[in-house]
Amino acid sequence: MAKTAQGAAAPTDRAPGKRARLVQAAKDLLYEQGVERTTLAEVAARADVPPGNVYYYFKTKDDLVEAAIASQREDVESTLAGLETHRTPKARLRALVRVFIDAREQVARSGCPQGSLCSELDKRADRLSDACGELMRLPISWAERQFAEMGRRDAPELAVALIAGYQGAALLANTFRDPDLLAGEGKRLERWIDGLS
Amino acid sequence: MAKTAQGAAAPTDRAPGKRARLVQAAKDLLYEQGVERTTLAEVAARADVPPGNVYYYFKTKDDLVEAAIASQREDVESTLAGLETHRTPKARLRALVRVFIDAREQVARSGCPQGSLCSELDKRADRLSDACGELMRLPISWAERQFAEMGRRDAPELAVALIAGYQGAALLANTFRDPDLLAGEGKRLERWIDGLS
DNA sequence: GTCTATATTTAGATAGAC
DNA sequence: GTCTATCTAAATATAGAC
Numbered sequence: 001m002a003k004t005a006q007g008a009a010a011p012t013d014r015a016p017g018k019r020a021r022l023v024q025a026a027k028d029l030l031y032e033q034g035v036e037r038t039t040l041a042e043v044a045a046r047a048d049v050p051p052g053n054v055y056y057y058f059k060t061k062d063d064l065v066e067a068a069i070a071s072q073r074e075d076v077e078s079t080l081a082g083l084e085t086h087r088t089p090k091a092r093l094r095a096l097v098r099v100f101i102d103a104r105e106q107v108a109r110s111g112c113p114q115g116s117l118c119s120e121l122d123k124r125a126d127r128l129s130d131a132c133g134e135l136m137r138l139p140i141s142w143a144e145r146q147f148a149e150m151g152r153r154d155a156p157e158l159a160v161a162l163i164a165g166y167q168g169a170a171l172l173a174n175t176f177r178d179p180d181l182l183a184g185e186g187k188r189l190e191r192w193i194d195g196l197s
Numbered sequence: 198m199a200k201t202a203q204g205a206a207a208p209t210d211r212a213p214g215k216r217a218r219l220v221q222a223a224k225d226l227l228y229e230q231g232v233e234r235t236t237l238a239e240v241a242a243r244a245d246v247p248p249g250n251v252y253y254y255f256k257t258k259d260d261l262v263e264a265a266i267a268s269q270r271e272d273v274e275s276t277l278a279g280l281e282t283h284r285t286p287k288a289r290l291r292a293l294v295r296v297f298i299d300a301r302e303q304v305a306r307s308g309c310p311q312g313s314l315c316s317e318l319d320k321r322a323d324r325l326s327d328a329c330g331e332l333m334r335l336p337i338s339w340a341e342r343q344f345a346e347m348g349r350r351d352a353p354e355l356a357v358a359l360i361a362g363y364q365g366a367a368l369l370a371n372t373f374r375d376p377d378l379l380a381g382e383g384k385r386l387e388r389w390i391d392g393l394s
Numbered sequence: 395g396t397c398t399a400t401a402t403t404t405a406g407a408t409a410g411a412c
Numbered sequence: 413g414t415c416t417a418t419c420t421a422a423a424t425a426t427a428g429a430c
Contacts, residue, residue: 032320033320034233034317034320036231036233036234037233037320039422039423039424040423040424040425041422041423041424050397050398051398052397052398052399052400052424052425052426053396053397053398055397055424055425055426056395056396056397059425060424060425061423061424061425110319110320111316111319111320115316115368116316116320118368118371118372119308119312119313119316119317119368119371120231120316120317122307122308122313122368122371122372123229123230123231123234123307123308123313129372132372133372133373136369136372136373137373140369157381157385160366160369160378160381160382161362161382161385163365163369164362164365164366164368164369164382165358165361165362165365166365167364167365167368167369168360168361168362168363168364168365168366168368169357169361169365171312171315171316171361171364171365171368172333172337172357172360172361172364174315174316174319175315175319175326175329175330175333176330176333176334181357184354184357185357185358185361188354188358236404236405236406237405237406237407238404238405238406246415247415247416248416249406249407249408249415249416249417249418250414250415250416251406252406252407252408253413253414253415256407257406257407258405258406258407
């Protein structure tokens with residue numbers, strides 16, 4: 001069974017892209033407005049799908065949110081995979097920080113896509129908060145591998161420190177609507193990485 | 198006009214504590230469940246006030262949320278004021294990190310009270326997100342004063358780094374339900390403060 | 395298999411009783 | 413001044429038409 005670039009196909013092949021459009025619209029709106037404030041009607045409208053029709057593709061709103069999280073997960077995996085072109089682990093870690101800095105305008109507007117999702121869904125204790133945990137684990141595990149490859153025994157702690165530093169800076173940049181705050185913290189993290197043996 | 202320990206009095210003095218109970222219940226529930234998932238009926242129930250009666254004290258839900266944020270603000274101010282007993286700025290900063298670490302169980306369960314509020318309300322652009330900004334500014338300004346007193350020219354950046362580090366660690370600790378993660382990052386921040394000249 | 399009209403629920407808010 | 417019964421609106425979800 002082939003998997004298309006648009007993700008899992010709809011129940012049949014008759015509605016090309018509709019399911020994918022719903023997932024994309026949901027991902028965007030959940031990020032911009034938060035999960036609770038986003039209605040299925042809004043998602044349907046942005047995806048250009050008749051309202052109410054959403055339930056043909058997703059049994060519940062949570063199911064749609066879960067699909068949006070899975071899509072974010074693919075985005076993160078793709079971004080991390082793209083960093084592998086750099087030759088040294090230190091260069092790869094710096095490149096990750098670059099990715100953070102480059103997204104500063106968007107982050108100042110709506111926060112970190114993964115971080116704000118975790119913050120909202122962590123209040124619950126269900127499969128959605130679990131999915132968020134997996135999402136957040138990805139960059140930490142990736143960074144941990146890089147630090148380990150540098151020979152650092154404290155790779156797990158360093159990875160947590162790096163991602164925590166970014167997440168905190170993203171929250172503050174969003175709170176103060178200040179992309180420069182994120183850029184400044186990014187620079188700090190770069191210097192910190194450079195200083196590691 | 199005297200201000201009681203319970204905060205601003207109700208429109209009259211006839212309903213002693215009811216308004217304060219509503220604010221306290223709202224503060225707790227907004228923290229535990231998030232703003233959007235908390236209903237006025239739940240707040241009323243926890244405050245032991247008849248449902249629907251909330252509107253006698255607060256014209257809208259946003260008004261109640263705003264009062265809860267103001268109450269959080271007082272909590273933060275009180276905590277920061279309590280740190281002034283320490284004699285040196287470095288000791289005061291370390292004491293702040295201690296406060297973070299001591300709250301690790303609660304943070305692992307429901308996140309940082311200020312951070313999760315900011316994360317959710319920053320998606321909006323209204324007086325509530327503004328109030329969150331003020332809330333988050335408090336510890337940063339306080340830390341900045343300590344670093345400045347230590348003679349650091351880069352006090353603003355250091356203050357942002359400290360609070361960002363905590364906020365990020367709080368988010369991860371909540372996401373992974375791991376108080377030890379926060380304790381570990383707290384230790385890191387303590388060592389970082391100690392290493393500053 | 396695909397989609398729409400409608401039902402159900404529940405939130406926030408208010409008019410008016412006490 | 414204080415509180416309650418009720419309204420309105422809007423969200424999620426479903427039965428059933430096409």
